[in-house]
Amino acid sequence: MTGFVHDPSPARVVFGPGTIDDLAAEVTRLGRSRVFLVGGRHPAGAADRARAALGSLLAGRFDRAAVHTPVTVTDEALAAFTAAGADCVVAIGGGSQIGLSKALAVRTGADQVVVPTTYSGSECTAVLGELGVDTPGVKTTRTDPAIRPETVVYDTTLVADLPSQVGVPSAVNALAHAVEALWSTDRDPLTEAAALESVRLLTAGLRDGEPDALLRGAWLAGTCLDRAGMALQHKLAHTVGGSLDLPHAPTHAVLLPHVIAHNAAAAPRIAEALGPDPAGTVFDLLVAAGGPTSLAGLGVDEADLDRLAEQAVARPYPNPVPVTRDGVRALLGRAWAGERPGDPVRATLDTLTAQVTASFGGSDERLRTLLAALAATLHGYAREHDLTQDEWQAAIDFLTRTGHLTDERRQEFVLLSDTLGLSSVVDVLTNSRTPDTTSSAVLGPFYTDGPPELDQGTDVSAGKKGTPLWVDVVVTDTGDEPVAGAVVDIWQSDEDGFYDLQLPETEGPVLRGRFRTDDAGRLRFRSILPAAYPIPADGPVGEMLHATGRHPFRAPHLHFLIQAPGHRQLITQLFVAGGEHLDSDTVFGVKEDLVVDFAPRSGPMPDGVEPDGEWRLLEFTFRIARDR
Incomplete structure (x- = not known):
């Protein structure tokens, strides 16, 4: 577009809440004194509010406006207008009322003040579509400054409670005005900018149900329609709606996704406004908002489509893509069936995903739900990132190697879940429902079921080197009552950061065991201070961390798994305050309230043993929830 002519609209616009109350002032401002009110049934008693606002200026009223502005109705209204001696038309309503107002104005020269109660956009244009001007049942349009x-x-108060069956098609009708402006041969830079902003407001308003955004978008869309003219969208809507006496806005709404699909290749700014699949986006908006999506649903007989296609191409009109009878017939066929338009690959993928998710049967409803959602999410991930065959094969190989490396001593799949943060997500989802208890933490890959049962005071380190540690913890319920006989499994790494499972030469379980709390809910044992350590990084998970610039280290911690009859299980970890990697734990397991002092001490330990040098004391109270 190298040149353009911009002819701004001279219309005055008054926007805001309660502006209907200023109607008399707006009429007086035009120098008029006898108002002919064109109204009808509207939410919020709009016509009655207009009548009250006009007061003594009201000279006559007409409430029988009809869709597509039939000339027979206009003739009836014109007679009433003349009989009232009116010099001004005030129209309040949607496209039908505003269309009749325009028809009266162009025939009489009367000024107009219009109050839209839908998002039609007709109020901004110098265009009038009428039914039966030349041929019965045929809608024709004309343009005239008058x-x-x-x-x-x-x-804005008049659209706040607009029923969705009215508001949604009306908003998409406005969207059609803005979209058509983006491919119009008469567009200019200001029109394009207004159209893009209109699309943004209207799509956001449809998604969020925000009437103020919808009304602003409709105003901008109407100004676009006034400046840029019409093409295939409006031609088809007028042809189909006028010939079959269909409601105007729903007809526009059904046709718009299919016209966008027809024209999108020649109108690149459509994608800027609506994304890479503009036709599908509009169709999806209609579905989500509960709007109409098929001509069949509007009562159109499939047998009428051939005739409608011929009518639509009978008179040439500008359009960025050639308009042929066969092309229009195919478009109408898809609109009649309510097919989702857009990329055929996307349609194929949609069908595939639907088939897969529907394939999960069986009596376990939860299993069906989880598998269907997983399949849909994986399909969506592949589609969103345009996954290649090589990338997917690399992922399969990664998972295969992860499985091969997993055995009773090493759980590579748990490491994968941990380092992706998924274990922590499940932990939060599972345990955040008991906020009065000690925070939970991930189980990790080094837990073994059935560790050796040990007496209180046992040294679980089995002589391993390290800073001696005395653990003195209490288990209570959420009412701070001690839980006697609770089974407490503990496990940890050694001073070098290894678990016994990682050391095949180690005889028997070391730095792990199972204890029971005493009558006071208390548990005491001796160990060594746990160290920060790297998770096993010689497998697929380590490769992933290295490739993405992440370190493999865990902050130093001690594991606890606590079970007691009548209480909920607690899996948690206590982290050494001041330890390394607390802010970058590679499995995202650190929680602030689990970082505790392993306090330095000297002299004899509570069991009477006096180590050489410093030892540490861990004191903590675990709170566990009762079963519901």
Whole structure:
């Protein structure tokens, strides 16, 4: 687009809440004194509010406006207008009322003040579509400066409670105005900018149900339609709606995704406004908002489509993509069936995903739900990132090697879950429902079921070197009552950061065991201070961490798994305050309230043993929840 002509609209726009109350002032401002009110049934008693606002200026009223503005209705209204001696038309309503107002104005020269109660956008244009001007049942349009309303009053309170069956098609009708402006041969830079902003407001308003955004978007869309003219979208809507006496906005809504699909290749700014699949995006918006998606649903007989296609191409009109009878017939066929338009690959993938998710049967409803959701999420991931065959094969190889490396001594799959943060996600989902208890933490890959049962005071280090540690903990319920006989499994790494499972030469379990709390809920044992350590990094998980610039280290910690009859299980870890990697634990397991003092001490330990040098004391109270 190298050149353009911009002819700004002279219409006055008044926008805001309660602006309907200023109607009399707007009429007086035009120098008019006898108002003919075109109204109807509207939410919030809009027509009655308009009548009250006009007061003594009201000279007559007409409430029988009809869709597509039939000339027979216009003739009836014109007679009433003349009989009232009116010099101004105030229209309040949607496209039907505003269309009738325009028809009266162009025939009489009367000024217009219009108050939209939908998102039609007609109020901004100098365009009038009428049914039966030349041929019965055929809608024709014309443009004349005398058709454009002098003043438009947008009152946001009038659309606040608009029923969705009215509001959604009306908003998509407005969207059609903005979209059509983006491929119009008459567009200019200001029109394009307004159209893009209109699309943004209207799509956001449809998603969020925000009437203020929708009304602002509709106003901008109407100004675009006034400046940029019409193409295939409006031609088809007028042809189909006018010929079959269909409601105007729902007809626009059904056709718009399919017209976008037809024209999108020649209108690149459509993708800028609506994304890479603009036709599908609009269709999905309609579905999500509960709008109409098929001509069949509007009552169109499939047998009428051939005739409609021929009518649509009978008179040439500008469009960025050639309009042929066969092309229009195919478009109407898809719109009649309610097919989702857009990329055929996407349609194939949608069908595939639907088939896969529907394939999960069986009596376990939870299993069906989880597998269907997993499949849909994986399909979506592949589609969103345009996954290649080589990338997917690399992922399969990665998972295969992860499985091969997993055995009773090494759980590479748990490491994968941990380092992806998934273990912590499941931990939070499972345990955050008991906020009065000690925080939980991930189980990790080095737990073994059935560790040796040990007496209180046992040294679980079995003579391993390291800073001596005395553990003195209490298990209570959430009411601070001690839990006697609780089974407490503990396990930890040695001074070098290894678990016994990683040391095949180690005889028997070391630095792990099972204890029972005494009558006071207390547990005491001797160990050594746990150290920060790297998770096994010689397998696929280590390769992943290295490739993404992550370190493999865990902050120093001691594991606890606590079970007691009538209570919920607690899996947790206590982290050494001041230890390394507390802020970058590679499995995302650190929680602030689990970072505790392993306090330095000297002299004899509580069991009477006096080590050489410093030892550490861990004191802590675990709170566990009762079963519900």
